[in-house]
Amino acid sequence: MTDPVQKSMSPRSWAELTLLAALWGAVFxxxxxxxxxxxxxxxxxxxxxxxxxxxxxxxxxxxxxVPRSMRLWAAFLVMGLLNNLIPFSLLNYAQLTIESxxxxxxxxxxxxxxxxxxxLFLADERLTLQKSLGVGLGFLGVATAIGLSxxxxxxxxxLAQIAALLATLSYGVAGIWARKQLSGVxxxxxxxxxxxxxxxxxxxLAYLIEGPVTLSLGxxxxxxxxxxxxLGTAGAYFLYYRVLAxxxxxxxLVVTLLIPPFAILLGTxxxxxxxxxxxxxGFSLLTVGLVVLDGRLVPRKRRV
Numbered sequence: 001m002t003d004p005v006q007k008s009m010s011p012r013s014w015a016e017l018t019l020l021a022a023l024w025g026a027v028f029x030x031x032x033x034x035x036x037x038x039x040x041x042x043x044x045x046x047x048x049x050x051x052x053x054x055x056x057x058x059x060x061x062x063x064x065x066v067p068r069s070m071r072l073w074a075a076f077l078v079m080g081l082l083n084n085l086i087p088f089s090l091l092n093y094a095q096l097t098i099e100s101x102x103x104x105x106x107x108x109x110x111x112x113x114x115x116x117x118x119x120l121f122l123a124d125e126r127l128t129l130q131k132s133l134g135v136g137l138g139f140l141g142v143a144t145a146i147g148l149s150x151x152x153x154x155x156x157x158x159l160a161q162i163a164a165l166l167a168t169l170s171y172g173v174a175g176i177w178a179r180k181q182l183s184g185v186x187x188x189x190x191x192x193x194x195x196x197x198x199x200x201x202x203x204x205l206a207y208l209i210e211g212p213v214t215l216s217l218g219x220x221x222x223x224x225x226x227x228x229x230x231l232g233t234a235g236a237y238f239l240y241y242r243v244l245a246x247x248x249x250x251x252x253l254v255v256t257l258l259i260p261p262f263a264i265l266l267g268t269x270x271x272x273x274x275x276x277x278x279x280x281x282g283f284s285l286l287t288v289g290l291v292v293l294d295g296r297l298v299p300r301k302r303r304v
Contacts, residue, residue: 025262034224039210040092050229052195080198083174087167097160101264112138113172134293145282
């Protein structure tokens with residue numbers, strides 16, 4: 001499901017990539033609003049259920065075949081666990097304590113976990129010296145954003161930051177699983193199957209841990225859920241695969257660096273959040289690490 005060929009970015013691709021980052025960046029803001037009224041897992045259940053319902057409606061209108069293979073549905077189940085239930089729940093839990101902008105910065109570490117895991121489990125992905133340097137800079141950025149004091153302390157804030165990091169690790173594992181098990185599956189069908197399986201897991205889990213999933217919610221909560229399900233999940237996945245086809249997976253990595261500015265801006269304006277200077281230093285190191293990881297500066301210099 002990834003494209004190893006590096007493609008050039010057209011103005012349209014840049015616009016779509018920026019829009020995708022804005023959609024996902026705003027999810028951190030809307031999630032924080034919803035968490036004032038419902039629990040982290042209940043929020044996940046709402047988000048994935050309504051998004052899955054919407055996507056199956058589109059699949060029906062387009063006439064796509066519904067998968068009947070039990071092996072494929074088992075793959076969707078694992079993907080839903082790794083790419084939705086675990087990371088969404090962990091990030092929601094983290095946002096109960098840390099700023100939404102900081103959570104989005106930790107989310108940018110997904111690319112570095114992805115490179116490490118790919119080197120371990122995929123034969124065609126070697127960990128070169130350049131990749132090692134990029135990953136090292138990325139994790140240095142994460143450590144800086146957390147803060148040295150929080151690396152040795154156990155308190156609600158440090159636990160929330162660890163939860164956000166574990167969410168990015170889960171995303172990385174999901175990427176490996178998708179390449180191995182979902183190659184060749186139509187993107188919208190794969191996404192709908194994944195979200196459906198996430199719903200089947202999230203709904204009973206939310207009931208057991210946080211109580212019955214209710215529809216009696218305030219207008220701000222419903223607006224946040226609607227945004228997360230329609231634009232932040234279903235719409236964002238459409239845009240994701242569109243940019244992937246047009247620009248390639250290498251260029252798509254840039255979206256992880258474009259998400260935090262939107263999340264930080266919304267958190268600052270509407271949630272009165274203020275990030276410590278080390279968060280911005282850490283984000284800068286993450287940016288440099290991703291530039292090194294991407295590796296296109298080296299070929300450009302050689303051509304000159």
